[in-house]
Amino acid sequence: MRALILLGLVGFAAQLVDGSLGMAYGVTSTTLLLAIGTNAAAASATVHLAEIGTTLASGLSHWRFNNIDWKVVAKIGIPGAVGAFAGATFLSNLSTELAAPVMSIILLTLGAYILIRFTAFGLPRGNLGKPLRKRFLAPLGLLAGFVDATGGGGWGPVGTPAILASGRIPPRKVIGSIDASEFLVAIAASVGFFVGIGSENIDFAWVAVLLVGGVIAAPIAAWLVRHIPPRILGSLVGGLIILTNVRTLLRSDWIDASGQVQTVSYIAIAIIWAGAVVYSVREYRRDKATESVEAIESELQRRSAEEEKTSA
Known part of the structure; x- marks a missing residue:
């Protein structure tokens, strides 16, 4: 019972982050399932089944807050579904001993990418208003879908930064569109896993609690995306x-590091992580201060222009 409550809280927290940042539900949830010894393919299948419900709830919530560009959803979601089915089939055919470290490497790479x-x-925020072309979104969706299914997460970490980097649509619409299109990816990946490993290795109670936690968090996240600093959340x-x-x-059997090596590694990562969060907070505050100064200067210029017109 305690494990189910913990999974429900993880589903809630993961969806809160995903709906606010456009990534990390699958990566966070799969990471936990792997950490407690779940088979790699079963972990990804469990998360993707739960995501069918969470992405639907998230998409509806983002739609209500006008956070979705439906053209982007169509252009990236369909290729993403194709990639996800292929990725699920690929992972299902890997041995358990090989799949767990491979998935951890993918997740580690995605985590490093998010942090950096x-x-x-x-x-x-440059290039706002320019159209996103299908020749860019289709290959991106195919790659992101494949990585998402094989890594247990990756749709957001691959898709969201790539579209954000283009600077062509507002960040809140990038996040809403990625979350909405992930519904198609989750369905395709789930079908792929059912074909590859069947349902006997999937704990549907775990699917249910992850789903419930995510559905509760979805509307909150859709509201938070307008207010929470993505830079700080991404670093965390x-x-x-x-x-x-x-x-x-x-x-893992690949490395089998000693306890001393593990301890030193954890401390080093914790120091780097803390430094990254502190830097993000500082840069966020500096950017806000700069924006405030620019807003004040703009207002003063406007008033000065009005006074000149009045005196003339």
């Missing part, structure tokens, strides 16, 4: 994913 991307660069989530998957790899 949001800590160092924040959110780009990226570090957590790195720490957890480094732990899995160090304890």
Whole structure:
């Protein structure tokens, strides 16, 4: 019972992050399932089954808050579904001993990408209003869908930063569109896992509690995306994913690190992680201060222009 409550809380927290940042539900949930010894393919299948419900709830919530560009959803979601089915089939055919470390490496890479991307660069805002072309979104969706199914997460970490980097649509619409299109990816991946491993290795109670937690968090996240600093949240989530998957790899048969090596590694990661969060907070505050100064200067210029017109 305690494990189910914990999974429900994880589902809630993961969806809160995913709906606010456009990524990390699958990566966070799968990382936990791997950490407690779940088979890699079963872990990804469990998360994707839960995501059918959470992504539907998230998409509806983002739609209500006008956070979705439906053209982007169509152009990236269908190729993403194709990639996800292929990725699920690929992972289902890997041996358990090989799949767990491979998945941890994928998750570790995605965690590092999230940490570096949001800590160092924040959110780009140039090129707003320019169209996103199908020749860009289709290959991106195919890749992101494949990574998502094989890694137990990756749709957001691959898709969200790539579209954000283009700077062509507002960040809240990037996040809403990625969350809405993930519904198609979750369905395709789930079908792929049912074909590959069947249902006997999937604990549907775990699916249910992850789903309930995520559905409760979805509308809250859709509201938070307008208010929460993505830069800081990205640094927090990226570090957590790195720490957890480094732990899995160090304890795997591939490395089998000593206790001393593990301890030193955890301390080093924790120091880097803390530094990244502090830097993100500082940069966020600096950006807000700059925006405030620019707003004040703009208002003063407007008033000065009005006074000149009045005196003339």
